[in-house]
Amino acid sequence: MSLGGDDGYGGDYGQDPNRTGGVPPRGHLTRTRLPEGDDDPFAPPRRGTTRPGKPSRNLVTVVGVVVLLIAAIAFANRGGDKASSDSDSNHDPSGTSAKSQTTAPTGQRPVEGKDAATGIASGFAKTEQGAQSAAANYTVALGSADMFNRDRRHGIVPQIFTGAAAGPLQAKLDKAYSTDFLQKLGLDENGKAANGLTYISRAVPIGTKVTKYSGSTATVAVWCTGVFGTAGEGSKNPVANDWFTMTLKLRWSGNDWKAESYSQQNGPAPVNSDRTASTADEIAKAVEEYGGFTYAR
Numbered sequence: 001m002s003l004g005g006d007d008g009y010g011g012d013y014g015q016d017p018n019r020t021g022g023v024p025p026r027g028h029l030t031r032t033r034l035p036e037g038d039d040d041p042f043a044p045p046r047r048g049t050t051r052p053g054k055p056s057r058n059l060v061t062v063v064g065v066v067v068l069l070i071a072a073i074a075f076a077n078r079g080g081d082k083a084s085s086d087s088d089s090n091h092d093p094s095g096t097s098a099k100s101q102t103t104a105p106t107g108q109r110p111v112e113g114k115d116a117a118t119g120i121a122s123g124f125a126k127t128e129q130g131a132q133s134a135a136a137n138y139t140v141a142l143g144s145a146d147m148f149n150r151d152r153r154h155g156i157v158p159q160i161f162t163g164a165a166a167g168p169l170q171a172k173l174d175k176a177y178s179t180d181f182l183q184k185l186g187l188d189e190n191g192k193a194a195n196g197l198t199y200i201s202r203a204v205p206i207g208t209k210v211t212k213y214s215g216s217t218a219t220v221a222v223w224c225t226g227v228f229g230t231a232g233e234g235s236k237n238p239v240a241n242d243w244f245t246m247t248l249k250l251r252w253s254g255n256d257w258k259a260e261s262y263s264q265q266n267g268p269a270p271v272n273s274d275r276t277a278s279t280a281d282e283i284a285k286a287v288e289e290y291g292g293f294t295y296a297r
Helices: 057-090 128-142 150-160 163-176 179-184 280-289
Strands: 198-213 217-231 240-253 256-266
Touching: 128 150, 128 198, 128 217, 128 240, 128 256, 150 163, 163 256, 198 280, 217 280
Parallel strands: none
Antiparallel strands: 198 217, 217 240, 240 256
16 A cells, blocks of 8 residues: 655655655655554564565564573573582592581491490591581580489590590599589489479580591581570479580590590570470470480581
């Protein structure tokens, strides 16, 4: 269809704009093509004849989106491979990585067994991971209620510490866990609470960190929370939670990791929640019913 006239309307949008501002001169016959298919009716008209098989704008848009998605997925996969590669490069399967790794299964057996008398794990691997596993389990034992009983304590200390360190430390601990100290906690000389009361002392490792490692020696910090106190009606030492870090200096001795010394400091501690405290009976029952774990890094 052709529209023309002396009024200048219906001009060809595609002609040379240098000619009178893109407006055809008066008396010039022009052609105006009506919009076809899915084209925008307000878009400039196509020039020349219609090309057969030319895809519509919607189809072009869809194809473009698909291409972009494929490119984005490929880029993300490449980034993920790089991150995985970086992680693998920082992780030594032998457990001797210089960088701290998040707790994850490694496929390595963490310990060979447990001591029959104390239940403390033994047979740790001679690696950084093995040292961390040993430190975590030793911290649990040192923070247990058994440490308040002389006979049990005398079984725990030789299991955790080297032969050279166990003797002197045993004497220091016997002095520290004196009768006067135990009485202040409401315990008798054997570390037992009065009838109807239950003394609770349980440490729970949150994480471990190697601060020094040489192959045969290691210094490991164990971040812990725990519950400590006496549960029962009339208790003057109610059970409360605590946060602390225990640091153990370990040495490879007797084909296992053994401690030479340990120290403890407060925190890091989070903000306490406003959760209502359980009753003393609920706490005592929970400690009796829920067993502990063997910890592995």
